[in-house]
Amino acid sequence: xxxxxxxxxxxxxxxxxxxxxxxxxxxxxxxxxxxxxxxxxxxxxxxxxxxxxxxxxxxxxxxxxxxxxxxxxxxxxxxxxxxxxxxxxxxxxxxxxxxxxxxxxxxxxxxxxxxxxxxxxxxxxxxxxxxxxxxxxxxxxxxxxxxxxxxxxxxxxxxxxxxxxx
Amino acid sequence: xxxxxxxxxxxxxxxxxxxxxxxxxxxxxxxxxxxxxxxxxxxxxxxxxxxxxxxxxxxxxxxxxxxxxxxxxxxxxxxxxxxxxxxxxxxxxxxxxxxxxxxxxxxxxxxxx
Numbered sequence: 001x002x003x004x005x006x007x008x009x010x011x012x013x014x015x016x017x018x019x020x021x022x023x024x025x026x027x028x029x030x031x032x033x034x035x036x037x038x039x040x041x042x043x044x045x046x047x048x049x050x051x052x053x054x055x056x057x058x059x060x061x062x063x064x065x066x067x068x069x070x071x072x073x074x075x076x077x078x079x080x081x082x083x084x085x086x087x088x089x090x091x092x093x094x095x096x097x098x099x100x101x102x103x104x105x106x107x108x109x110x111x112x113x114x115x116x117x118x119x120x121x122x123x124x125x126x127x128x129x130x131x132x133x134x135x136x137x138x139x140x141x142x143x144x145x146x147x148x149x150x151x152x153x154x155x156x157x158x159x160x161x162x163x164x165x166x
Numbered sequence: 167x168x169x170x171x172x173x174x175x176x177x178x179x180x181x182x183x184x185x186x187x188x189x190x191x192x193x194x195x196x197x198x199x200x201x202x203x204x205x206x207x208x209x210x211x212x213x214x215x216x217x218x219x220x221x222x223x224x225x226x227x228x229x230x231x232x233x234x235x236x237x238x239x240x241x242x243x244x245x246x247x248x249x250x251x252x253x254x255x256x257x258x259x260x261x262x263x264x265x266x267x268x269x270x271x272x273x274x275x276x277x278x279x
Contacts, residue, residue: 036190061219061249068221072189122258131230134222134257141256 019092026053026093034079034087034104039071046091053093059163063091063098066142066161069135070102078106078155100143101158108150167194171202175273177209178202182217187224195224199231208239211272215245220253229259240264244272 019027028049032038043064050060071087079085085105092099109115117136123129139146143159150156168183180202187195203210212228214220220228232241244266246254254260266272 036188040186040188040190058248061252064219065221065249065253068188068219072221072223075189119257122262126262127233129229129233129262131226131233132222134225138222138253138256 027090028092029088029090031086031088034075034083034085034106036072036075039068039075039087042071042087042089043068046089049091050093050098055093055163059161062142062164063100063161066139066159067091067100067102069139069142070100070157070159073135074102074104074106074155078104078108080107096163097144098161098163099158100161101156103154103156105153106155108155109148112148112150114146114148167191167198169195169198169202173207174211176207177211177273178206179211179213179269179273181213181215184217186219187217187227188219188221189223192223192227196227196230196234199227200234203231203235203239203241206235206239210235210239210241211244211266211269212241213244213269214250215247215268217250218247220250222253222257225253225257225259229262232263242266242272244269 018024028046030042030045032042046067047060047064050063055063067089071089074087075081083106088103090101115136117138117140119137120130120133139159143161146157146159148155148157170181170183172179172181180199182195184191184195228243235241242264243254245268246265251260254263254265
């Protein structure tokens with residue numbers, strides 16, 4: 001009885017997590033360490049996948065940029081640069097959009113809310129120009145349906161990137 | 167960080183021989199640019215035509231270099247590829263930097279310093 005239940009559980013789990021075989025080529029899953037070089041390598045993997053699926057270059061750039069900003073934020077803030085941790089990324093190419101889900105075991109977002117990502121007013125005085133704080137602004141410009149949740153010790157971000165050149 | 171510098175028409179032309187200016191390379195870029203521009207002429211032109219990808223860390227590094235360059239000197243950009251251009255446009259940083267389509271045009275115009 002117990003074995004049967006376990007088996008059932010496994011099957012259910014597999015069903016829920018895997019796309020049908022004909023859809024699998026549209027999906028990429030990768031897990032990597034939270035450091036800038038590993039993020040770069042993961043983005044290169046995503047780019048290869050999108051190129052392989054004949055995604056137009058400008059759309060590839062859009063997906064890469066939005067993902068880079070989300071992943072950099074995780075390395076920098078959720079894991080505070082020094083804490084070593086893992087990042088899980090899953091992307092699915094749909095007809096006119098790319099669905100992205102990113103999770104990590106780092107610190108939660110402050111107040112569990114997504115940053116507003118306001119663009120700072122650029123000063124005429126060069127010495128007052130901002131050198132950072134563009135990340136969430138760019139994410140909000142590039143991505144739709146951005147969602148954040150905290151499940152146990154995990155942060156889960158999901159968003160869509162609309163492909164424009166289809 | 168592979169940056170090549172050459173003096174050209176009383177300016178310093180720096181070519182970025184890297185495909186990415188991102189969080190993994192932003193600090194090296196800033197350090198190397200600081201070295202190269204310390205004794206530079208008043209005009210610095212940064213050729214970005216080989217850079218396919220720039221994220222907000224890379225953008226922050228370019229802004230930091232602009233701020234470090236002493237007063238009276240200028241830093242202009244040339245040859246932004248489409249994704250790089252998009253970052254500048256979205257963040258309105260295209261209103262801060264003088265941006266040339268390519269280095270030929272950057273050096274063919276008359277410049278008043």
